Amino acid sequence: MGKTRHDWGGEQSCNQMERAMRKIFVSSVIFLVLAIFGFHAQADDYLKMRHVNEAYEIMGQHQPASEDIVETWLSRDMARMDTGGKTSVILRGDKEVMYILDHSQRTYSEIPMNMARMFGEMGGTEEQAQMMAQMMGAMMKVNARVVDTGKTQQLNQWNCRVYEMTLEMAMGTTESEVCASEDIGVDMSLYYKLGNAMMAGQQGFQEAVREMEKIKGVPVRTTSTATVMGATMQSSEELLEHKKMSPPAGSFDIPEGYSKQSFMGS
Known part of the structure; x- marks a missing residue:
């Protein structure tokens, strides 16, 4: 089959662009979560966390409260985040790409870290591609303050230091309290460098990474309040377990039998 091309004209254009903006906002937040709460070391790392979302309403739709166990595997320039057995995010630094897996539908979306490449592959006129790239570039601009x-504080067996962090993007702002510990033997600096290399083309990302590096050690507990599209969302994340251990074979590959789904949607 040929490459899917998108017509960006009229009402369908607006709907597709809106969906694209939402998905890219979500994917960029996921990447930032991996960059902030992920690590990179010579040995492989496994982290088990409890993630809690309070109920909220956005664009007239009620989202119930949820609690999930999030398992993260980190290995050199790759990372995988599994949420409640429902979805997975795979970050491949070697390919400069992120995959989002929907296990119930057995589908996956592929998101290049280079947004210009993504829009070039979508088709359409050069003018349309440039317009979308400019819009997404502005939306992906990141400002961070730590x-x-x-x-x-003493959290479980870890001695922690408390930081206040603000992340500002075009679609929303997140205020967080981060309790981080240097007791856990993981070097985060190399992972920050990986994120910086992959997202270097995004406005403000290099500065944001440098700001995030002020957080010393591994985040053990994070409480956040995000304001997105007029909605207020509260969440918390707590580290339950950390081990030095290798991930299961094939953890950073697309599972057999999963079909590729357009990132932009139909």
């Missing part, structure tokens, strides 16, 4: 409060 403040070391000087406060310390």
Whole structure:
């Protein structure tokens, strides 16, 4: 079959562009989560976290409260995040691509870290591609601020330092309190460098990464309030377990039998 091409004219154009903007916002937040709460070390790492979302309403739709166990595997320039057995995100630094897997539908979406390449592959006129790239570039612009409060806490077996972090993007702002510990033997700096290399073309990302590096150690507990499209969303994340262990074979590959789904949607 030939490459899918999108017509960006009229009402269908607006709907497709809106869906694209939402998906790219979600994917960029996922990447930032991996960049902030992920790590990179010589040995492989496994992390088990509890993620809680409070109920909220957005665009007239009610989203119920949820609680999931999130398992993250980190290995050199690759990462995988499994959420409640329902979805997985695979980050492949070697391919500069991120995959989002829907296990119930046995489908996956492929998201290049280079957004210009993604729009070039979509088809359409050069003018349309440039317009979309400019819109997405503005939406993906990231501003980050990190403040070391000087406060310390004891969380489970870890000694933690408390930071306040603000992430600003075009579609929303997230305010977080991050309790991070240097007791866990993981070097985050190399993972920040991976993220910086992959997203270097996005406005403000290099500066955001440098700001995030002020957080010393591994985030053990994070509480966040996000304001997105007029909705307020509250969430928390707590580290339950960390091990030095290798991921199961094939963890960073697309499972057999999964079909590719357009990132833009129909």
